[in-house]
Amino acid sequence: MANPRLDRFTPVFAIAAAAELAEMHPQTLRQYDRIGLVSPQRTRGNTRRYSLHDVARLREVARLSAEGLSLEGIRRVLELEDQVRRLEDRVRDLERALTEERLQRPDRRVFAAGSAGGEVVTLRRGTRMRRNAEVVVWQP
Structure with a gap:
């Protein structure tokens, strides 16, 4: 089987790893997914998989939130x-x-x-x- 090409949109991180990289609690990531702020891809077993793009977007959400945006x-x-x-x-x-x-x-x-x-x-x-x-x- 050929290796898929990995890029910043490839979903590779489980929620715990993505939360750690974004410096957030996993529950916050779940909430953001529910409201559509950052929607990771899902595996066949329906678990969330985050990409580097998703993690960067989570950090942007945190930055904007710290600046006072709703x-x-x-x-x-x-x-x-x-x-x-x-x-x-x-x-x-x-x-x-x-x-x-x-x-x-x-x-x-x-x-x-x-x-x-x-x-x-x-x-x-x-x-x-x-x-x-x-x-x-x-x-x-």
Whole structure:
């Protein structure tokens, strides 16, 4: 059997070890799992297994709690931090795709919105759209 690749998300710590690493009581970890702050993976026997990522998150919960945040406030902060990380990853992916596209198609065309109803107009590279200075008032 091949060894699975271990990384910071691999669940390897039992609750006692994770509690010791996070400097918390095991009951606190159980409570955080119940309310969804830090949810470890489960084994087939339904025991909790914590990863290094989970332990770091437990430490972050302790830090935020020491600063006076409520558990709901901590949950929201962690949720927003996760969202920021996902968005940063998405931006990196899009930047990488854009760079690859630019390298693969140096003669690419540029598109712009036309002046008559928003149709898409193809422009040659280096060409600019002539801007219309008219003011249009829209009324429903």
